[in-house]
Amino acid sequence: MTDLINLLLDPLGYEFMVRGLIAALMVGIVSAVIGTYIVLRGMALFGNALAHAILPGVAVAYLLGGNNQSWLFVGGLTAGVITSLGIGAISKGNIKQDTAIGVMFTGMFALGIALISTVRSYTVDLTHFLFGDVLGVSNSDLWLIGVFGGLVILTVLAFYKEFLVLSFDPILSKTLRLPAAFLNYLMLLLIAITIVLSLQTVGVALMSAMLVTPAASASLLTRRLPIMMALAATIGALSAIFGLYLSFYVNIASGPAIVLVTTFFFLLAFIFSPSQGALRRFLVSGSWFQVSGS
Amino acid sequence: MEELQRVGVLYTSKHAKHDMSQPILALKDISVRFNGAPALDKISFELNRGERVAIVGPNGAGKSTLFNVISGMLHPNRGRVDIYGRKPGRHICIAYVPQRSQVDWRFPVNVSDVVMMGRVGKLGLFKWPKRKDWEVAHQSLELVGMDHLSKRQIGELSGGQQQRVFIARALAQEAELMLMDEPLTGLDAQSQESIFEILDKLRRRDVTILVSTHDLNQAAERFDRLMLLNRQIIGFGQADEVFTPELLNQAYSGQMRLIETPAGAMFLGDTCCSHGER
Numbered sequence: 291m292t293d294l295i296n297l298l299l300d301p302l303g304y305e306f307m308v309r310g311l312i313a314a315l316m317v318g319i320v321s322a323v324i325g326t327y328i329v330l331r332g333m334a335l336f337g338n339a340l341a342h343a344i345l346p347g348v349a350v351a352y353l354l355g356g357n358n359q360s361w362l363f364v365g366g367l368t369a370g371v372i373t374s375l376g377i378g379a380i381s382k383g384n385i386k387q388d389t390a391i392g393v394m395f396t397g398m399f400a401l402g403i404a405l406i407s408t409v410r411s412y413t414v415d416l417t418h419f420l421f422g423d424v425l426g427v428s429n430s431d432l433w434l435i436g437v438f439g440g441l442v443i444l445t446v447l448a449f450y451k452e453f454l455v456l457s458f459d460p461i462l463s464k465t466l467r468l469p470a471a472f473l474n475y476l477m478l479l480l481i482a483i484t485i486v487l488s489l490q491t492v493g494v495a496l497m498s499a500m501l502v503t504p505a506a507s508a509s510l511l512t513r514r515l516p517i518m519m520a521l522a523a524t525i526g527a528l529s530a531i532f533g534l535y536l537s538f539y540v541n542i543a544s545g546p547a548i549v550l551v552t553t554f555f556f557l558l559a560f561i562f563s564p565s566q567g568a569l570r571r572f573l574v575s576g577s578w579f580q581v582s583g584s
Numbered sequence: 585m586e587e588l589q590r591v592g593v594l595y596t597s598k599h600a601k602h603d604m605s606q607p608i609l610a611l612k613d614i615s616v617r618f619n620g621a622p623a624l625d626k627i628s629f630e631l632n633r634g635e636r637v638a639i640v641g642p643n644g645a646g647k648s649t650l651f652n653v654i655s656g657m658l659h660p661n662r663g664r665v666d667i668y669g670r671k672p673g674r675h676i677c678i679a680y681v682p683q684r685s686q687v688d689w690r691f692p693v694n695v696s697d698v699v700m701m702g703r704v705g706k707l708g709l710f711k712w713p714k715r716k717d718w719e720v721a722h723q724s725l726e727l728v729g730m731d732h733l734s735k736r737q738i739g740e741l742s743g744g745q746q747q748r749v750f751i752a753r754a755l756a757q758e759a760e761l762m763l764m765d766e767p768l769t770g771l772d773a774q775s776q777e778s779i780f781e782i783l784d785k786l787r788r789r790d791v792t793i794l795v796s797t798h799d800l801n802q803a804a805e806r807f808d809r810l811m812l813l814n815r816q817i818i819g820f821g822q823a824d825e826v827f828t829p830e831l832l833n834q835a836y837s838g839q840m841r842l843i844e845t846p847a848g849a850m851f852l853g854d855t856c857c858s859h860g861e862r
Contacts, residue, residue, distance in 0.1 A: 330691065451704050451712075458691050458701065464657045465680050466705035466757070513737040515692045 301538045310424040313435055314530035314548060317491045318500065320439040322508075322526030323446055324484045325501035326519045327477060329509060331457050334502045335388060336377070339395035341485045341497035343373035345402025348419055348489065353405060359431050363438075363486055370482030373398055374475075399494075422493035422545030424534070435487050442480050442487075453477065454515060491530070492545040499549040500526065507552075507559040510566050525555050602677075606669030608633045608761055608792050609654065614663035616649055623649045625816045627663070631761075634790040636783060638803035641813035642836050647796040650813065651763045654794070655680050667761070676705040679754030681764040684746055689739040695749050696734040699724055702756030724755035728782050744775025751782055762786070764795045768802065780806055800827065 301307040328337045347369025348362050355361035373394050380390035406416050418426070446453065456463045456473050463470045481501075488497050508521035533548030540547070561568050571577065607630040614627040624646045631637060639647050652658035654665060656672035667675045679702070699721045700713055707713065713721075725731040728748040733741065738749065747767050754762050768776050783793060783806075797803050803810050804823035812819040812826050818835040819826035 448710055451701070451707070452709070454693075454697075455701050455704050458688065458693060458698075459682070461655075461657065461680055461682060461686075462701060462753075465655050465676070465678055466702075467656075467674060467676055468704070509692065513692045513739075514694065515697070518692050 297539075298535075301535060306425045306427075307534070307538065309427045309429070309432060310544065311531065311534055312432055313427040314424050314491050314534055314544075315527050316432075316435050316439050317488045318504070318526035318528075318530035318548075319523045320442050321484050321488050321497075321500040322504035322522035323443060323519055324480055325503075325505040325526075326508070326515070326522050327446075327453060327457055328481065328501050329505040330515075333481075334498065335391055337481060337485075337501045338498035339377070339391045340370055340373055340482060341488075341494045341501075342395050342402075343398035344369045344482070344486055344489070345419060345494055346398050346405055347372075347402075348486075348494075349402045349405035352415065352419075353409070359428070359434055362489065363434060366486035366489060367482055369398065369402075370485060371479065374478045374482065418493070419489070420493045420495045421543060422489070422491050422496070424491045424544045424548075427490055431490060438483055439487055442483055445476070445480055449473065449476065492548055496545050496549045499552055503549075503552045503556050504529065507556040510559040510563040513565070525552065529555060602668040603670070604668065606666065607631060608668060609794075610666045610669075611654070612664050612666075614650075614653055614660045614665065616646070616653060616658065616660050622815055624653070624660070627817055629811070629817060629820055631792055631794065633760075633792055634787055635809065636787060636793045636807050637795070637809045637811060638807040639794065639796045639811045639813055640798070640800055640803050640835075641811075641818075645814045645835070647813060648765060651680060651765060651794075651796070654678065654761075655763060676757065677760040679757045679759030679762045681747075681750045681754055681762060681767060683765045684743060684770065686765075687738075687746070687750075689746070691738070693738060694734070695725065695730060695736050695738060695741070696721060698738060698749055699734075699752045699756045702753040702759075705757060720758070721752075721756050724752040725749075727755060727785055728752045729778070742775070744771050744778060747771065747775070747779060748782065751779075751786075755786075759791065761792045761794070764793065766796055766798070768795075768797055768799065776802075 302311075325337070328334060344366040347365035347367070349365075351358075351361040351365025376394050377387070377390045380393065381387040385393075402419075403416065406412060406419070409415060452463070452468055452473055455466065455468060456470060456477075460470065463473070484501070485494075485497055488500055492500055504522040504525040505518070507525050508518045511521055512518050529548055529552035533551040534544055536542070536551060537544040537547035559567070564570065609631040611630075612628050614624055615622065616624040627650065639650065641647060649658065653660050654672065655678050656665070656675070665672050667678065672678060700717065702724070703713060703717045703721065707717065722731060722734075725734055728751050730745060730748050730752060733745065738746065741749065751762070751764075751767075767779060771779070786793060795807070804827055809821055810819070810823055810826045811817060812831055812835045814835045819828075819831040
């Protein structure tokens with residue numbers, strides 16, 4: 291018993307581990323909550339693209355201001371907003387939306403890498419942006435994540451029923467005369483903020499796992515939106531904690547460790563979900579996968 | 585600018601007032617073009633309060649486009665729509681009951697969640713449902729005979745039950761004009777009958793109903809008036825005025841066959857229709 295307690299407490303003796311845990315925990319919760327809408331609206335591709343596309347903004351801020359977090363935040367957010375608008379503008383013409391996403395995301399990502407490659411310590415910095423550096427989180431970073439993460443959650447709660455209508459039935463949002471375009475942009479802004487906040491925990495390359503995987507796991511476990519959000523947040527939080535401990539004891543990079551744990555949770559839900567799991571389907575119908583669409 | 589107004593309307597809950605001396609719905613000279621091709625051409629008609637009207641016409645006749653124009657989702661290239669004498673932009677008394685194939689039935693909501701969505705327009709921003717809203721939702725479900733299934737996930741319902749939930753949502757919206765896109769398609773006879781029972785109840789509440797359908801017999805028997813549509817209004821009125829060989833042939837030319845038999849003219853087959861038209 292004392293072994294187990296020591297196992298849990300030992301890492302907390304290091305201040306960087308405590309800060310990392312708090313940061314990962316907050317990011318895990320916020321991205322899982324906003325990720326619920328990403329999963330329900332089929333925006334996973336968009337979320338992944340937006341995560342990569344903040345890189346040039348982060349790079350410019352980095353070249354100008356070094357590792358100043360508020361610069362990185364503003365830079366990343368600016369690039370995120372520009373990309374969202376760009377994808378919207380391109381897909382209004384004769385280009386399909388997933389094509390527009392493909393074009394914008396790789397273009398912005400390449401620009402980001404190109405900008406960072408002008409610095410001599412190129413590979414180390416790039417690795418941090420790509421895969422996160424949660425153990426390098428400072429106290430001011432924690433404040434930034436706490437304040438803006440809290441704002442994201444509060445906004446989701448404040449617009450809960452409007453976002454629900456918009457996600458379930460866009461036509462209803464029009465006949466109820468809701469400001470659908472405003473709500474759409476608001477949601478994109480919340481996604482962009484969340485992505486920039488997650489930059490240090492998992493990095494741009496693995497970010498969409500934090501957005502999509504906890505919510506996808508939760509969707510296999512419940513058929514109610516509020517419960518799905520709460521479950522996703524719980525899975526996001528647990529992944530952050532277990533992932534960091536895993537990284538501490540097995541000595542692997544922290545970002546991938548967190549993502550591996552959340553993927554493991556997804557597999558558990560996929561196989562063992564009491565209502566929708568593959569195991570139940572197998573026991574009931576003798577087939578591992580559902581044949582019919584509904 | 586319109587968007588800003590809508591945000592404002594959400595705060596103040598100021599929706600359009602009704603001038604009851606005007607018809608509930610009046611279209612004047614509506615034309616819609618998609619990429620230059622006419623989808624609707626000089627559509628003009630009026631509906632009276634409490635009326636039940638069926639729109640029939642071949643695939644691509646513009647039925648869904650017409651619904652989109654009436655509900656204010658699509659701006660026509662020409663003409664105007666009036667709801668009780670005013671533009672539809674700020675009315676929330678129009679409800680659109682979607683085709684079942686348009687709905688994501690796996691979405692994590694139950695029956696009462698869906699019905700409560702109809703109240704969102706009346707509630708306004710930052711407000712949660714109050715006792716009155718729950719009552720309205722409950723009564724709406726009662727009217728369509730679905731109150732005993734209010735906690736059921738929507739994907740677990742039968743087709744007829746799903747259709748009734750969306751009618752309940754329109755009721756919770758306090759809609760006075762309901763646009764129903766093929767509500768009867770794919771339902772068995774018994775479920776269709778229960779939908780008509782609900783439509784009868786709605787008539788007693790003076791709800792005006794516009795239904796698109798592919799079943800000409802049902803349209804002739806169960807509706808007050810019929811609109812025969814193929815980009816233009818080919819005919820509008822009682823069944824015996826509209827379902828004449830000339831008009832039907834004009835509307836369905838190519839998609840329907842007119843056969844002369846000793847007993848009279850016979851029409852064969854509206855070539856339709858499980859996917860709907862978009």
